[in-house]
Amino acid sequence: MARAVPALERAFDILELFLDEPELSAPEITSRLGLPRTTVHELLGTLVERGYLTHAGGSGSRYRLGVRGFQLGSAYADRLDLAREGHLAAEETSRQCNETVHIGIREGTDVLYVAKVDSGHPVRMVSAVGRRIPAHCTAVGKALLAPLSREKLDELYGGTTLTPMTDNSISDYPSLLAELAEVARRSGQAREYCESNDSVACVAAPVRDHSHEVVAAMSIAVPILRWNERVERELTETVLRGAANLSERLGHRAD
Structure with a gap:
């Protein structure tokens, strides 16, 4: 089995929190995953930039799933x-x-x-x-x-x-x-x-x-x-x- 990439695992851990919650803040994510605050903010920034997360309500304090996840899910369902x-x-x-x-x-x-x-x-x-x-x-x-x-x-x-x-x-x-x-x-x-x-x-x-x-x-x-x-x-x-x-x-x- 190939070696897991820690940064990817943490990013997926963040995304999977949204399977049960429509919106989460950075402090909530930090608390639930027990990750350093700086790491969470860097990962959130990357996920937002790539379209997997978006800012909820137009503010930068809370996040929700972005359209990219929907696109991947739709592609999976189509196949x-x-x-x-x-x-x-x-x-x-x-x-x-x-x-x-x-x-x-x-x-x-x-x-x-x-x-x-x-x-x-x-x-x-x-x-x-x-x-x-x-x-x-x-x-x-x-x-x-x-x-x-x-x-x-x-x-x-x-x-x-x-x-x-x-x-x-x-x-x-x-x-x-x-x-x-x-x-x-x-x-x-x-x-x-x-x-x-x-x-x-x-x-x-x-x-x-x-x-x-x-x-x-x-x-x-x-x-x-x-x-x-x-x-x-x-x-x-x-x-x-x-x-x-x-x-x-x-x-x-x-x-």
């Missing part, structure tokens, strides 16, 4: 590729559990799979990258539907018939609403037992981007012959870590 980042996160998650991992997005009332990493075990799945499946039949879909408002859900499902994929699929709107309310109570953790495939169970978790919006979901699928309460508990923890990893790749910052 993000959900399919690519999703595949990388799915690979890492699959290595941890040796099960099939999916990344899906919502398109209307369907889930569209944008990434999939297969288990080392032979598993017959109905999913494939680019395939659409009714969201109400999948754990990924439930994780994507749960954050939606009742008004949006009414718009999507009100007055429509839910087509089941198996005998275990949710087949009416009130049952879907009850299930989504339970998913929301579990902070987006969703489950599926033989609802899109007669022989597969899944757990899923939501994926958020830099704006804190749910933009995708990750699931882990397991044949029911290997499914039990312990496996469900362990894989739920794994999928939560995997979804958090992908969220971080997409710029989400946990509170």
Whole structure:
């Protein structure tokens, strides 16, 4: 690992203070970081000159983030590729559990799979990258539907018939609403037992981007012959870590 540059580390330390505070004064920065006052003033001057900080309210006593940080963040966001980042996160998650991992997005009332990493075990799945499946039949879909408002859900499902994929699929709107309310109570953790495939169970978790919006979901699928309460508990923890990893790749910052 290359040797860290102390001056750069201090500059980054100053910038990262503004992740939690809209404005700070030089004395506040000095106190929080325990740096010499002269060093802080020199670093602040440089950061202002380069556009990473600006004087708040037109005075020289307080500082806030400048436009340069926004430009860098926008450039980073423009270069993000959900399919690519999703595949990388799915690979890492699959290595941890040796099960099939999916990344899906919502398109209307369907889930569209944008990434999939297969288990080392032979598993017959109905999913494939680019395939659409009714969201109400999948754990990924439930994780994507749960954050939606009742008004949006009414718009999507009100007055429509839910087509089941198996005998275990949710087949009416009130049952879907009850299930989504339970998913929301579990902070987006969703489950599926033989609802899109007669022989597969899944757990899923939501994926958020830099704006804190749910933009995708990750699931882990397991044949029911290997499914039990312990496996469900362990894989739920794994999928939560995997979804958090992908969220971080997409710029989400946990509170």
